[in-house]
Amino acid sequence: MHPSPLRSVASRSASSALPLVSVLLALACSGGEPGASPGGIGTAPPPSVTVARVLSARLPEEYERVGQVQAIADVELRARIEGFLEERHFEEGSEVESGQLLFTIERAPYEARVAEAEAQLARAQANLKDAGLELGRARELRRKDVATQATLDTAIARQAAQKAEVLAAEAALRQARLNLDYTEIHAPVTGRVGRAFFSVGDLVEPDSGPLATLATMDPIHVYWQVPEGAILDFRRRNVAREREGEEPLEVIAHLRFGDGTFYEHPGVWNFLDNRVDPTTGTQTARAEFPNPEGLLLPGQYAAVIVQVGEPRDALIIPQAGVQEDQAGRFVLVVDDEDMVELRRVEMGARLGIFWEARAGLAEGERVIYQGVQKARPGGRVAVVERTPDPPVGGAPGATATGRPGADAAASVPPAPAPSAPPEG
Numbered sequence: 001m002h003p004s005p006l007r008s009v010a011s012r013s014a015s016s017a018l019p020l021v022s023v024l025l026a027l028a029c030s031g032g033e034p035g036a037s038p039g040g041i042g043t044a045p046p047p048s049v050t051v052a053r054v055l056s057a058r059l060p061e062e063y064e065r066v067g068q069v070q071a072i073a074d075v076e077l078r079a080r081i082e083g084f085l086e087e088r089h090f091e092e093g094s095e096v097e098s099g100q101l102l103f104t105i106e107r108a109p110y111e112a113r114v115a116e117a118e119a120q121l122a123r124a125q126a127n128l129k130d131a132g133l134e135l136g137r138a139r140e141l142r143r144k145d146v147a148t149q150a151t152l153d154t155a156i157a158r159q160a161a162q163k164a165e166v167l168a169a170e171a172a173l174r175q176a177r178l179n180l181d182y183t184e185i186h187a188p189v190t191g192r193v194g195r196a197f198f199s200v201g202d203l204v205e206p207d208s209g210p211l212a213t214l215a216t217m218d219p220i221h222v223y224w225q226v227p228e229g230a231i232l233d234f235r236r237r238n239v240a241r242e243r244e245g246e247e248p249l250e251v252i253a254h255l256r257f258g259d260g261t262f263y264e265h266p267g268v269w270n271f272l273d274n275r276v277d278p279t280t281g282t283q284t285a286r287a288e289f290p291n292p293e294g295l296l297l298p299g300q301y302a303a304v305i306v307q308v309g310e311p312r313d314a315l316i317i318p319q320a321g322v323q324e325d326q327a328g329r330f331v332l333v334v335d336d337e338d339m340v341e342l343r344r345v346e347m348g349a350r351l352g353i354f355w356e357a358r359a360g361l362a363e364g365e366r367v368i369y370q371g372v373q374k375a376r377p378g379g380r381v382a383v384v385e386r387t388p389d390p391p392v393g394g395a396p397g398a399t400a401t402g403r404p405g406a407d408a409a410a411s412v413p414p415a416p417a418p419s420a421p422p423e424g
Contacts (some may be wrong), residue, residue: 048383110179131162193214225285255267258302318367331361
C-alpha cells in the first residue's frame with residue numbers, strides 16, 4: 001500500500017522546520033545577537049562616558065542683569081539765535097576738547113546790532129548828562145525863588161527817566177553782545193561728536209533741532225535694574241556687619257559682551273535711585289567704568305555681573321552634566337566601581353561653562369557631562385576623565401582649584417560699596 005501524498009508532504013514540512021526552530025531557540029537564549037553564545041555568556045560592553053571631578057573654587061557672590069551703556073554727558077548742540085550756518089569746524093565722529101569751536105553762524109547781522117546798541121547807550125548817557133545839568137540850574141533858580149517848585153520837580157523826574165534809559169541801553173548792549181557770542185558754538189565737554197544734522201548754508205534757529213550731538217566717552221556709565229528684595233537683603237547684611245564692627249560688603253561690577261568676552265576694566269558702583277519702580281519692583285543702579293579704548297558706546301547693551309562681598313569656597317561642575325525633570329535638577333555620579341548613581345542637586349551661580357553645586361555633591365566626585373544619554377542609574381559605564389577648559393568661564397575674580405594646572409582668573413581689586421547693592 002503506497003503512502004498518502006499529503007502525509008508525505010506534511011512529513012517533509014515538519015522535518016525542514018526543525019532546523020529553523022533550533023536556530024530561533026538559540027538566538028533567544030543568546031539575547032537575540034547572532035554572534036552571542038547560547039545561554040547569554042557573551043554581553044555588550046558598557047557605554048563610554050566622559051566625567052569631570054567636582055572642583056573646589058573661590059567664588060564671589062554674583063548676580064547678572066542686562067545693562068545699558070549711557071554717556072555721563074550726552075549733549076545736544078543747538079542754535080540759540082537765528083541765522084545761516086557759516087562754518088563747521090570738526091570732522092564728524094571725531095574727538096573734541098572742551099571749549100573747542102564747532103559751528104559758526106553768520107556774525108555780520110549781530111555785529112551790526114552790537115554797534116547799534118552801543119550808539120543807543122551813548123545817546124542815553126548824553127541825555128542823562130544833559131538832564132543832570134538842567135536839574136542843577138533848576139535847583140539854583142528855585143533857591144533864588146525865580147523858578148517854581150513844579151519846574152524843579154520836572155527836572156528831577158527827567159533826570160530819573162534818563163537814568164532808566166541808560167540802564168535799558170546797557171541791558172540792550174549786553175543782549176546784543178550775548179547774541180553775537182551765540183554765533184559761535186563751542187564744545188561744553190570733552191567727548192566724541194556725532195554727525196552734523198545741518199550743512200553749511202542752512203538757516204538754523206532755536207527750534208531747528210540739534211545741530212549735532214556730543215557724548216563723553218571716558219569714563220562712561222552703565223545702568224541696570226535691581227530687584228527690591230536684593231536691596232533689602234543687602235542692607236540687612238550691612239546692618240549686621242556694622243553691629244559687629246565690620247566693613248560694609250564690597251561691590252564690583254563687570255561687563256560681558258554679546259560674544260561672551262569680558263570687558264577688562266571693572267566698574268565702580270556709585271548710584272542707586274531713590275525710589276522703587278512700582279510697575280517692575282526694581283530700582284535703577286549705576287556703575288562707572290573707565291573707557292580708554294572707547295569700546296563702550298552709549299546705547300550699547302551688555303550683561304552686568306555684580307560681585308558682592310569677599311570670594312567664598314564653593315564646588316563647581318560642568319553645566320552640561322546637570323539635567324532636570326519634574327522632581328528638579330540632578331546629575332549622574334560615577335562611583336569607584338564605575339557604577340552610575342542619580343544624585344539630586346541644588347545649583348547656584350553659573351560661571352561660564354561651569355555651575356556652582358550648592359548641595360548634593362562632594363569635592364572629587366565624578367560627574368558625567370558627556371554621554372549622559374547612554375548612562376543609566378545602576379548600570380556600569382566605561383569612564384573617560386577629562387575636565388573641560390577653561391576651568392572657570394565666569395567673570396574675573398573666580399579661582400578654581402582641585403586639579404593640577406587649574407588656572408586662576410585675574411584678581412580684581414574690590415570697589416568701594418555704597419549702602420545698597422547694585423545686584424543684577
